[in-house]
Amino acid sequence: MSTVAAPAASKTPETAEQHTAGLRRAVGIWGSFSWGYADVGADVYVALGLVVAAAQGLAPWAFAMTGFVYLFIGLAYTELAAAYPVAGGGHYYTLRGLGDFLGFTSGWALLLDFTIDVSLFALASSGYINFFFPALNGRVDIPIFGSIQLWLMCEAIVLVIFLVVLNLRGIRESSWLNSLTCAVDMFNESIIIFIGFLFAFSPDLLFKQFQTQAPDTYHFFYGASIAIISFVGLESISQAAEETVRPASIVPRTSLALIFTVLIYALSFSTLGLGMVLDPVKPSWQVLAENVGDPVAIIAHHIPFLGFIAGPFTAILAATLVYASANTGVMGYSRITWSMSKFHLLPSWFKAVHPVFRTPHRTILVFSGVALLQVILASLSGQAYDTLGNMYAFGAVTGYILVLISLIRLRMTDPYTPRPYKVPGNFKITHNGETVDIPAMAFVGLAGNIFIWVLVVLTHSIGRIAGPLWLILGWSIYFYFRRREKMPLMGNIPRDWETEQIRVLNEAQEFEYLGQYLDALKRRDQRLGKVRNGNNGATNAKQ
Numbered sequence: 056m057s058t059v060a061a062p063a064a065s066k067t068p069e070t071a072e073q074h075t076a077g078l079r080r081a082v083g084i085w086g087s088f089s090w091g092y093a094d095v096g097a098d099v100y101v102a103l104g105l106v107v108a109a110a111q112g113l114a115p116w117a118f119a120m121t122g123f124v125y126l127f128i129g130l131a132y133t134e135l136a137a138a139y140p141v142a143g144g145g146h147y148y149t150l151r152g153l154g155d156f157l158g159f160t161s162g163w164a165l166l167l168d169f170t171i172d173v174s175l176f177a178l179a180s181s182g183y184i185n186f187f188f189p190a191l192n193g194r195v196d197i198p199i200f201g202s203i204q205l206w207l208m209c210e211a212i213v214l215v216i217f218l219v220v221l222n223l224r225g226i227r228e229s230s231w232l233n234s235l236t237c238a239v240d241m242f243n244e245s246i247i248i249f250i251g252f253l254f255a256f257s258p259d260l261l262f263k264q265f266q267t268q269a270p271d272t273y274h275f276f277y278g279a280s281i282a283i284i285s286f287v288g289l290e291s292i293s294q295a296a297e298e299t300v301r302p303a304s305i306v307p308r309t310s311l312a313l314i315f316t317v318l319i320y321a322l323s324f325s326t327l328g329l330g331m332v333l334d335p336v337k338p339s340w341q342v343l344a345e346n347v348g349d350p351v352a353i354i355a356h357h358i359p360f361l362g363f364i365a366g367p368f369t370a371i372l373a374a375t376l377v378y379a380s381a382n383t384g385v386m387g388y389s390r391i392t393w394s395m396s397k398f399h400l401l402p403s404w405f406k407a408v409h410p411v412f413r414t415p416h417r418t419i420l421v422f423s424g425v426a427l428l429q430v431i432l433a434s435l436s437g438q439a440y441d442t443l444g445n446m447y448a449f450g451a452v453t454g455y456i457l458v459l460i461s462l463i464r465l466r467m468t469d470p471y472t473p474r475p476y477k478v479p480g481n482f483k484i485t486h487n488g489e490t491v492d493i494p495a496m497a498f499v500g501l502a503g504n505i506f507i508w509v510l511v512v513l514t515h516s517i518g519r520i521a522g523p524l525w526l527i528l529g530w531s532i533y534f535y536f537r538r539r540e541k542m543p544l545m546g547n548i549p550r551d552w553e554t555e556q557i558r559v560l561n562e563a564q565e566f567e568y569l570g571q572y573l574d575a576l577k578r579r580d581q582r583l584g585k586v587r588n589g590n591n592g593a594t595n596a597k598q
Contacts, residue, residue: 442517
């Protein structure tokens with residue numbers, strides 16, 4: 056099948072609006088990977104010091120435990136982004152699988168991560184800049200609040216404001232520069248790991264820290280739960296799926312490559328850092344914990360032969376990459392709120408664009424204001440990185456749990472949509488007369504995520520308070536908006552998902568999968584004895 060005409064406009068306002076407001080598909084395979092890497096690849100620069108500070112000599116095991124759970128999350132996102140290549144990411148999958156209220160909840164939880172992405176990574180970028188100006192990491196005594204890193208906070212505030220100005224004016228780094236930064240960073244990290252293991256790594260030192268520098272159970276689990284920070288950028292690839300050319304083939308390849316690349320880097324840096332002599336007196340983990348703002352630069356600085364240049368070069372590169380990751384958070388505001396608004400989960404007020412710059416200025420200002428508030432409050436707590444990491448983990452795991460449940464649910468309610476990639480390890484059941492594959496690995500991932508969520512609640516004193524308060528704030532906005540617009544509070548607005556899926560596959564030029572989808576719908580209707588009503592062979596069945 057070479058081409059299929061787009062379906063007629065849906066009778067529902069949501070589908071009609073999506074048809075007229077689609078995003079241009081221009082992202083190729085390297086662009087898709089670098090888009091995700093600009094977000095995920097920067098996370099190890101931030102998470103390493105936090106995890107080592109908590110898990111101490113068992114930090115690699117903390118990364119491994121969380122990485123095992125992350126693997127299942129990554130596979131789920133890979134399947135869903137390839138099957139439903141639209142902007143919206145986790146919130147869209149949850150909306151289709153579990154309905155309006157939980158779709159909003161997932162999106163709102165991930166919005167928390169986007170704001171923390173900006174605040175935490177602006178602080179991290181400042182920390183790597185201060186590799187050259189260590190005095191700016193010093194603490195200042197503030198009445199009531201005690202000792203805080205005042206200058207680091209001020210630097211981060213300036214960086215966030217600069218991002219706001221850039222995004223309001225519509226100025227962003229070009230895709231080629233983003234791709235170049237990604238390539239240079241991967242090369243640099245690989246060189247550090249290769250040279251480090253070859254000339255500086257001591258297995259005896261590593262095993263000695265395993266044996267003598269193990270934390271108590273509480274701190275190990277705290278470190279494992281905070282390690283989720285290293286693996287929370289997969290949302291970026293799914294958010295960009297609507298702008299990716301031939302997503303059915305590109306998204307699985309880039310997602311799987313990103314999953315294993317980040318997992319290898321996180322395990323390698325934590326293992327290398329503990330197996331190097333960073334100080335003749337202190338254990339290696341303590342040195343990294345004391346340099347929580349720039350741990351990778353500290354490791355690079357101690358690499359034989361290259362340390363004198365690798366340390367400063369890594370600090371510059373890390374500051375740049377981490378800051379670019381903060382910028383993806385600002386861009387994430389517009390994508391997820393745009394999607395939530397068009398599906399009537401948020402007021403259309405958030406979709407407004409500036410009359411001159413044609414940017415979503417209201418969303419940028421509101422959520423960047425939240426990010427600035429987070430920078431200030433976290434800094435006043437005295438442990439800015441740790442405080443933000445607390446909330447980051449809560450938002451990420453909450454959204455991931457709903458995405459995994461949605462994957463299972465969509466396998467049952469929408470067995471007709473072709474899945475270019477399927478999570479492996481399936482068993483068959485019969486649901487509504489259809490034989491469907493249920494992913495056993497999704498249940499394993501769900502159990503692992505629930506376990507990490509419990510760890511976050513039990514071990515993160517700030518996260519278990521600020522996270523639920525964020526959800527309560529979101530639910531208040533949701534219920535007020537839906538009541539005002541006379542929409543169901545806990546029910547769902549009728550939506551024609553079949554026509555929507557035809558449109559998506561057609562606009563993505565995935566004509567082979569579109570043909571498979573139409574054939575599956577035809578076989579279903581013949582089995583049920585229904586009469587098709589045109590509309591490119593799709594029914595008007597609404598969910």
